[in-house]
Amino acid sequence: MTRGIPDVRATEGRAPDVFSRDGWVPMRSHRDGEDVDFAIVGTGAGGGVMAAKLAEAGFSVVAFDAGPFFRPLADFASEEREQDKLYWTDERISDGRDPIELGSNNSGRAVGGSTVHFQMVALRFRPEWFLARSALGYGRDWPVDWREMWRAYDEVEDALKIAGPVRYPWGPRRGRYPYRPHEVNASGLVLARGAEALGVGWAPCPIATLSAPRGRAPPCVYRGFCKIGCSTNAKQSILNTYIPRALAAGAEVRDLAMVARIETDASGRATGLHYHRGGEWRFQQTRNVVVAGYSIETPRLLLNSAGPAHRHGLANAEGLVGRELMVHVNDAVWGTMEDEIRWYKGPPSMAVTEHWNYEDRKDFHGGYAIMSQGPLPTDFATSMVGNLGAFGMDLRRRMAGYNHMAGLKIVGEVMPDPENRVTLSDETDALGLPVPRITFGYGENDRAIGRHARGFMSEMLRAAGATDLFETTGTAHLMGGCPMGFSPQDSVVDADGRAWSCDNLWICDGSVMPTGGGVNPSLTIMANSARIGHRIRALAARGELARAA
Template sequence: MDAALEEDVYDAVIIGSGPSGAITAHTLAMAGFRVICLEQGDYALSSDYAANHDMWELVARGHWQAEPNRRGNPADYPLNVSDTDLAPSMYNAVGGSTIHYSALWSRLAPSDFRVRTLDGVADDWPISYDKLAPFYDEVDDFIGVSGVEGDTAYPEGLSPKLPPMPLGKLGLKAAEAMNELGWHWWPHANAIPSQKIGSLAACARWGTCIQGCPEGAKASFDMAYWPAAIKADAKLVTGARVSRITTNESGAATGAAWISKGTQYHTRAKQVVVCANGIGTPRLLLLSASEQHPHGLANSSGLVGKNLMLHPNCTVIGYYDEDLESWRGPVGSVISSMQFFETDRSRGFVRGPKLHACPTPGLLFNGIDPHRLLPFDALWGANFHHVIRDARNAIFWGANIDDLPEESNRVTLDPDLCDGDGIPAPKISYRYSENTLKMRSYVMGKLVEIHKVAGAKKLVEIVDLKGEPGHLLGTGRMGQDAKTSVVDEYGRAHDVPNLVISDGSIFVTGGAANPTSTIAALALRNAKQLIATLNEAN
């Protein structure tokens, strides 16, 4: 191991190499600052992706399983999920959980930033959609988002750089049903290039996006940002499990202590940027308690780890007589709908879901067996051809449920469970709220309605969709008041000015949109402000 990692004082040490860590490293390095990123996982090689193997769906349920407790890779840390309604998904590797994401690329809506003002619940963000829009645009252009401009669910100006993915037979079928109902729909934007751009290839429609793209066409951030960041001289260290953020007598952050292959190291830096996701970040802050920060680093508000939001999802899978080529990728949504995402109190709940129509490539897609209502033996023999035919004639209409923050939903340190280096593991305490359950029940009815209008011959309703998503939000929320938030609008910890948090934990509300686009935009905004801070210090 390079001795300079301990002797040097970097301008910034970044913890976690997912989308926010990659963008932060790239932005700071391009501005000429010396940055180092510590990642406890390693590179995920495209040659190892499940799609390269025979019986790839079974392979995907082992090493590529989305839930760390079931996967058990050496880079993972375990989670105590005995007190949660939903087991979180995440992945430790260069690029973070974007190795696993389906690359649906949607933004929060303007109303998501003003939930307290509009609906009288939760809290408003300290920033608006308009403030974040330029950063959304910059990230979109860099990675090459595919889509169609003019979505009426968003303000003017949202214009993806690349042409959209084909709607295909499935998308046309789904869109026709929405037209008949008179409901909003739009071709979904995807962080998957329809044409080659930068280090990313054009989509070849493998349909295996969630277990990694063998084509190198999905904007997982090991591909989308890290090559450019490393070219700009950002340093990336893999296999580095951070055990605590170190501080000095005044309580300021001084760097990160970490372990690699049983050896302990310490990397010093002027600024510490935490990008370890909505579970890993509060875990690390709580692990970093000290005399100056007795309840955990940056936790004078007592909110570190609280207000966990997970986006519980549901789906109705419909099977049709015609061949919809449901095996074609990308796995992410071909069309989406924001028909019900704004509050309508006559429905009995506040806020609302985002709907999306997706392919169903393979019989065991995402660990779901759509024929699981049949006995195992009924899937084979004479029935096998019927099973195959049904699988390619299906539409997976799913919904993201807007998961409002509640302090009782939280991440704490487990008193007994530890990772492979003896570091306390997180315990997840999370229960569905009454608002969540009402919203989910309502949207299940709407998904059934769409399928019936479209002429589905059979429906499988899955109210509690396991194994997804990896939307880990809200456990280090931003705000203007240090008593009611952890960081300010630029991710700077109220208690520790040289500590920045730039992942999904700083969300104030979760919205119904897939969050990676917003995580990326926030990280870019935070990084540009950090450049100004470092320049002032120099």
């Protein structure tokens, strides 16, 4: 690593100006002993949105992130190995029948969270998925009406100026996307040809990168390194959308601040956060705590926060914290095209078909979206090593076909299973905190989705003219671990994101998702967080919330 991770930047009344190479913006600062309205743990898709929503509602807010505060223009290189600095690379133990890859696969560590490296795919849940159990017969119902979520999707799609088609082919009719769609690259048009040959719909993928200038951010230049951090700010991540909003509204952001434990009093209410920053342990007092560390760090923090009234970990009276961890099936099929595709040009997934999310005549529960692909060299090479055992001249020959490759990959729904979970191991990390153990195994329905999708994608690719097909398997994303539900017996938090057993503790990240759906989760996490932000504001207006003096 040459540049690597910057030191603490957001301090002494200023924070990095993410639209500049070395500039600053003013930042309101609080002392540790000062009671604030909200302390937020994590600044990604959940916490970043929440910081802006609460600060804009007039609350005093301090948002903590374990990762650094990057300025994309100066800090992000066009080089995969250097950009490993975006990921949560502390070792976590991956266990179970089908252990999942962590790190770069699903875990960011930066102000802005995993949205700094997300692929920008911005799809909504199908409305029926919010009643998966009662309407479709699997998984869980969400304690939220789909129309409330759809209003929140409108809000976050506008906040990110999602570029997408005028008329999206699936789901209820709705307005056009805020920005016009991008031209679909050659890789996306392979998906289009395959979909048309098989008689299923396709669309330019709605994505969170600008198709026209916006403020100080330029439109996308199609450089194709989106997944390792956008160096031009065209990508609309939390880092360059909600974080600047939060700062402007008076939130304080503390970078490189690892929250270890939530302190609670004898009555069980949260009183503050123990965190490590600048080489020392500190304690921030607060009236309310919002946790948004994602599906591993959120359960880890709660389980590590036992107190006099929470003997088995915070909000864990029913032993549900850490359970029902979900991923997405991320199986793919790849092939060689006669044409030169050069799939590295443009965002990696520019075309999508949600056919199998909206078609119910099938022999498995849940659904999947198929997206076109454009992996960078080491990403593609390691997937051939891991899946095919390719090495030696065989691997070099396969990689020599890089510019003629095309691929299709799914985001496939995984059923919630209480045995898939996050626990604390008896090992400790460099700060003395328990190392999390992640236990995961696919169920029969999950495997059926992978089989169905690989078969269907093979047909699509053949119909599009691809030869020498091969398959890979894998997982993407994290969801669940602290599900939102209807009662203290079935869930960790209620529909407002409020912990059943601690009334000044909230969770607003992907861990509260009761089901995973067949689409990338970031837009749903943001929408749900914005919705919870509105709920907190309504509770405060009714006087049902603790406020700082």
